[in-house]
Amino acid sequence: MPELPEVETVRQGLIPEMNEKIIVRLDQRRLDLRWPLPKNMSERLTNSRILGISRRSKYLLFTLSNGETLIIHLGMSGRLLAMKFKNDTRKLIGTFDLETGKFDKHDHIIFFLDSDVAIIYNDPRRFGAMDLIPTLGLDNHKWLRRLGPEPLSNNFSSKYLYEKLKQRKSSVKAALMDQTLIAGLGNIYVLEALWLSKISPFRRADDIKKIEAEAIAISIKNVLVAAIEAGGTSLQDFRQVGGEIGYFQRCLNVYGCSDTKCKNIRCSGTIQRVKQLGRTSYFCSNCQK
DNA sequence: CTGCACGCCTGCCCGC
DNA sequence: TGCGGGCAGGCGTGCA
Numbered sequence: 626m627p628e629l630p631e632v633e634t635v636r637q638g639l640i641p642e643m644n645e646k647i648i649v650r651l652d653q654r655r656l657d658l659r660w661p662l663p664k665n666m667s668e669r670l671t672n673s674r675i676l677g678i679s680r681r682s683k684y685l686l687f688t689l690s691n692g693e694t695l696i697i698h699l700g701m702s703g704r705l706l707a708m709k710f711k712n713d714t715r716k717l718i719g720t721f722d723l724e725t726g727k728f729d730k731h732d733h734i735i736f737f738l739d740s741d742v743a744i745i746y747n748d749p750r751r752f753g754a755m756d757l758i759p760t761l762g763l764d765n766h767k768w769l770r771r772l773g774p775e776p777l778s779n780n781f782s783s784k785y786l787y788e789k790l791k792q793r794k795s796s797v798k799a800a801l802m803d804q805t806l807i808a809g810l811g812n813i814y815v816l817e818a819l820w821l822s823k824i825s826p827f828r829r830a831d832d833i834k835k836i837e838a839e840a841i842a843i844s845i846k847n848v849l850v851a852a853i854e855a856g857g858t859s860l861q862d863f864r865q866v867g868g869e870i871g872y873f874q875r876c877l878n879v880y881g882c883s884d885t886k887c888k889n890i891r892c893s894g895t896i897q898r899v900k901q902l903g904r905t906s907y908f909c910s911n912c913q914k
Numbered sequence: 915c916t917g918c919a920c921g922c923c924t925g926c927c928c929g930c
Numbered sequence: 931t932g933c934g935g936g937c938a939g940g941c942g943t944g945c946a
Contacts, residue, residue, distance in 0.1 A: 627940090659922070659941085683940075701939055702924075731924090750923045752940065768941095795917060804941080812939065860938085862925095903919065904939070 627699040629683060629776070629809030630852035631863050631871065635705055636680045638866030642707040642742050643687070647674045652735035654728075658748060659700060662734075663757035669693065670736070670757070682772050682808035686763070694760045696768065700752025702862040706745045710737075749862075772808040776845050781807060787838035793830035797841075799902055800830040810845070813858060813880045816907050818844040820879040823889070825913040826906045851876060879907040887912060 627635070651667040663669070674690035685705075687695040697705070728735070734746040734755070746753070758766055773789075774780035786807070793800045800806055801815045810818075819826050821844035824837055833841070857863055857871030860881065864870060874881075878888050883898035887909040894911025 698940085700923090700941085748923095749925065750938090752923065754941090793916085799917075802940095862938090902917090905937085 627683060627701075627703065627857075627863055628811035628814050629680075630814070630849055630855075630873065631857035632680055632683045632685060632699065632809075633853050634857040634865055634871060635699070636678055636685055638707070639678050639685075639705060639744070642740075642866065643675045643678060643736075643738065643744060645674065645676075646738040646740050646742070647672060648736050649739050650737040652737070653733075654735075655733045658703075658733065658751045659754045662755055666755070666757055670695065681769055682775070682804060683811075684768060688760060692760055693757050694763050696754075696756045696758070696766065697746070698754045698768070700748060700750065700754065702750040703746065703748040703753035704862070704864050705866060706747060706864065706868055707866045708743045708745055710741050710743060771805050773804060773806045774808065776807055776809060777849055781842070781846075783835075783839035783842035786842045787833070787835050790830040790833045790838055795830055796826060796901065797824060797828045797830045797833055798826035798906060801841075801845075807845070809849075812904055812906075813860075813877070814845070814848055814852065816880050817848045817878060820889075820908060820913060821848060823912050823914065825910065826901060826908050828914075879909065881907065883907060 648670045651670050653662065653667050656662055669691065675687055676690055677688040679686045683698060685697045689695060729747060731749045732745050732747050736744040738744065756766070756768070764770060774785065789806050790797065790800055798815055798819065801810055816826060818841060822837065822840040824833070824841060852858060852873040855871055855873035855876060856865055856869070858873040858877065859870035860874055879896050882896045885896050887894040887896055889909065889912045892909060892912040894909040896907055896909055899906050
């Protein structure tokens with residue numbers, strides 16, 4: 626569920642908690658998430674200072690003083706939650722219990738910082754992943770090297786999108802979900818952007834006209850910016866660093882809106898829920914052509 | 915090479 | 931009240 630806006634929201638929340646802090650101890654409670662965790666992760670991270678936190682697509686990148694970068698992917702249900710251990714007044718959801726002093730069974734990794742804050746990685750479904758590699762080799766990492774442009778950067782333009790869609794025989798939805806074409810989108814924001822552009826998710830990508838590609842590119846940027854400003858979408862799992870939900874679900878126009886009236890002001894259609902490529906698509910067949 | 919089905923994993927929700 | 935089945939979906943694998 627965490628797509629680009631959710632990961633960016635987490636990044637922004639982590640910066641005041643983690644930037645310039647030293648990891649004084651690591652509590653690693655499992656050896657694997659989706660894949661094995663980095664070898665000797667605890668030893669390699671202990672006493673390292675976090676020099677910066679950036680994001681590429683849905684990956685969080687922690688630059689460390691030991692010359693390595695920690696890569697974290699939240700998968701479907703991963704959360705990074707900050708917890709003060711002295712004078713804590715925060716309410717955390719589904720994790721550390723202040724009364725019993727016990728961690729949740731899905732608290733897999735806990736980063737203790739020199740500021741009396743701990744960052745808890747909680748992930749019930751364990752679709753998340755971590756890796757730890759030399760910072761110099763970051764661009765060639767297997768998770769990062771094939772990613773397409775960041776949609777909010779100048780590397781992503783309507784011209785780029787038009788040219789790429791022209792090469793695809795799949796549906797426009799499948800193309801926009803492809804991380805090598807554009808990085809960071811998932812089911813929710815692809816469907817929202819297509820609704821805003823009045824393009825059906827079932828249209829063939831190579832049939833998209835130039836003016837339509839422009840509308841899609843603008844819609845992608847608009848929906849991502851708005852979602853980041855709202856602190857992301859919390860449909861089931863997503864939480865911000867302090868445990869708060871995001872508020873963008875109030876702004877969703879089609880995702881999860883089956884059988885409701887289309888919110889397009891000039892449209893009398895009804896939002897449909899249909900299976901597409903083994904995933905759920907929501908769209909209005911009346912105004913999305 | 916492209917396009918797409920599948921499996922991973924758990925919690926939740928629905929129907930019986 | 932209990933239980934089985936379907937669903938959520940990002941991403942790697944493997945197939946045609």
